[in-house]
Amino acid sequence: MLPELGATYGVTPATAAASITSYLLPFAGLMLVSGTLGERWGRRRAVVIGYVVYAVAALAAVVAPTFELFLAARVVQGAANAFTTPLLLAAVGATAAPGRLGRALGWFGSLQSAGHTSAPLLGGLAAEVDWRWAFVGVAVSSAVLAVVGIPHTDPGPRTGLAAALRSAVRPEVLRLGLVAAVGWGLVAGLAFLVALRLEDAFAVSAGTRGLVLTALGVVGLLSARLVGGAVDRIGPRRTVLIGTALGAFVVAGAGLAPAVGLIAAIWALGGLAGQLLLVGVNSIVLAPGRENAGGAMSVVQAVRFSGMALAPAVITPIYRTDPLAAFLVPALLVAVVVPLALPRPNRPRVEDGAVAE
Incomplete structure (x- = not known):
């Protein structure tokens, strides 16, 4: 809906x-x-407050009279949502049965993809009438989620804040964040770039753009549970590397494809690539025994979304200069950076006659 918002x-x-x-x-x-x-503070309390503030900010975006005030409402939305995603994932990890963490995260990813599936389509359809209806929809959804809440999965007594932050900000965690930022952010996070190419190269309407972008969410929705099972079988690291290869192909293909239908088909594979990358990374972060799981997941998500936040500002100027390069540069980054940044698994070591990870 960027063209309609701009208008x-x-x-x-x-x-x-x-x-x-x-x-x-x-x-x-x-x-x-x-x-x-x-x-x-408590996972449930923080998540509920986050949803309430998000809903209020979405309604503020609806009535914003200037672009500057609209951006201010978006800032508040982003701040509120920071207190939902990592704590929801930590709750999933805390409730997963032993040996089935990948499957649990796969279910989470499947429902998350339902949002990716509906958002571009509903946003595009709303833009055909008035883009503000999309923000009304997310305000209502956030209010409902605040009422539903999450299960009580808070850990036991917590250490001091400084010690807890140190336990979360570790080199391994930061590297996993970089993997998520490049791997997921430069695949699923380039939906805006695909939308711009569809408009500029093929004069595709907002509704049709939303429909094409929805393909990624549909495949992500259908494949996430299977990806979770694959994580439990072959391991999260291999899963991430498979997603990396597929993701690089998707990004390059979306820039090279000569027809809307082919772009839609290639972009749909991005749903599978994104799930392979994201479920794999989340499984590594939430492995049993992780200290301050919510904090570690929070750091990974922060780095991940930092990359996604910077993508429009960095990639859009490249696109205006050379549309093809705007796709090939991210594809190359995905193919090179993710395998280099992905931490290697800890080697088992023998301690007192027992094998320890």
């Missing part, structure tokens, strides 16, 4: 893309500490 406020679609960055930067920045803070 409302009298700015270009490229400038309207700042609404993505204004949302994701506070989202990613606060997430460095939101998981740890949520573990101390």
